[in-house]
C-alpha cells in the first residue's frame with residue numbers, strides 16, 4: 001500500500017507485532033458498508049464513474065459473502081482488515097478498486113468502522129439487557145408472595161418481597177441500558193471524510209455520507225474525528241458498570257443458592273459439580289461473572305491509558321483500542337444471555353424464605369414506629385426497642401414472645417395489642433406505601449410497569 005517510498009521488505013517480527021487483522025477482521029461488514037457508501041460519495045465528487053462505483057460495490061459484496069462463509073483468506077502481511085479487503089478488491093476488479101481510497105485514510109476509515117460496529121453491538125446488548133430484565137420480572141412475578149429478609153451489612157435488616165429485591169436489579173439494568181443509549185447517541189456522528197488528519201482536496205459530500213450510513217450528523221473537526229475514541233471509553237465505562245451490577249447480582253445468587261440461605265436453587269443446566277465431592281452443586285456462572293468484572297474494569301483502564309499520552313492526532317497506539325472493546329462486548333453479551341437463561345430456570349424455595357423471615361428482629365424498626373405513632377420521639381423509641389432486643393438476646397426469648405410486662409416496663413406507651421399489631425409480615429409490608437417502598441401494591445405496580453415497558 002505504500003511500497004513507493006520503501007526499498008526494503010518489512011521485518012517479519014514487525015509484521016507480527018503490528019498486524020491487527022487477527023482481531024479486527026470482525027469489522028469486515030462495517031468496513032465494506034463504509035466503503036460502499038464512500039464509493040458513492042466518490043462518484044458524486046466526479047472521481048468514479050457510475051460503472052466503477054457499481055464494480056466496487058459488487059466486488060465488495062462478493063468479498064463480504066466470502067468472509068461470512070469463511071472462505072476468504074485474510075493475510076497478516078496486509079496488516080489489517082481494511083488493507084486486506086481493499087487489496088483483494090483491486091486484485092479482482094483492477095483500476096476502480098485502486099481509486100477507492102482517494103481522499104480517504106485508514107484513520108478516518110477505522111474511525112467510521114468502529115462507530116458502525118459499536119452501533120450494532122450496542123443495539124444487540126440493549127436487547128440482551130431487556131431479556132435479562134424480562135427474566136427477572138418473570139421470576140419475580142411467579143413468586144410475588146415470597147418474602148425474604150433484606151440485608152444491610154449482610155445482616156438481616158427488614159423484610160422485603162423477593163420480587164422487590166429482584167426489581168432493584170431491573171432498575172440497575174435500566175440505567176445500564178440508558179448509559180449505552182446515551183453513548184450510542186453521542187457516537188452517532190460521521191468521521192469519514194476527515195482523511196488522515198486534514199480532510200481532502202477531493203470534494204467529499206460528508207452530509208451525504210452521513211445519511212447513507214445512518215449517522216445523525218458529521219464531526220466538525222477533522223483532527224478530533226481521527227483521534228477521538230471517547231465513544232469507546234464511554235461504552236467500556238457503561239459495560240464496566242453493567243459488569244459491576246452483574247457481579248453484585250452474582251453475589252446475591254451465590255448467597256441465596258448456599259445451604260445457609262437456601263432461597264433459590266439453580267437448575268442442573270446452570271451449575272457444575274465437583275470432581276471430588278459428590279454432593280456439590282456449584283454456582284459457577286455467578287462466580288465467573290463476578291470474576292469477569294476484573295477484565296471489564298481492566299479493559300476500560302487499558303483504553304484510557306492507551307489514550308492518555310497521545311498527541312494529536314491519530315497514533316498507532318490507537319490500534320490497541322480494539323481488543324479491550326471487543327473483549328468487553330463479548331464478555332457482557334455472553335454473560336447477559338447466560339444470566340437470563342439461569343434466572344429463568346432458577347427455582348425459588350418459599351419454605352426457606354419463610355423460615356428466614358420468621359425472625360421477629362426483622363420488625364424491630366416497626367416496633368419503634370409503633371411507639372412513634374403513640375407520640376414517643378423516635379430516638380427514645382429506638383432506645384426502648386434496643387433494650388427489649390437486648391432482653392430477648394439475654395433470655396433467649398424471641399422478641400415477639402417477651403411477656404407483656406417487659407414491654408410495659410420498657411415503655412408505658414406499649415398497648416396490650418402491640419405484639420399482634422406489629423409482628424405480622426404482610427401488615428408490616430402493606431404499610432410501606434411511599435413511592436419505591438415494598439408494599440405489595442407497589443411491587444405489583446412496578447412489575448406491571450416493567451412488563452409494559454419491556455413488551
Ligand code: ARG
Nearest residue numbers: 020080106107110316318319
Ligand atoms: N489498523 C489500524 C488501527 O486500527 C488502522 C489505522 C492505521 N492507520 C495508519 N496510519 N497506520 O488503528
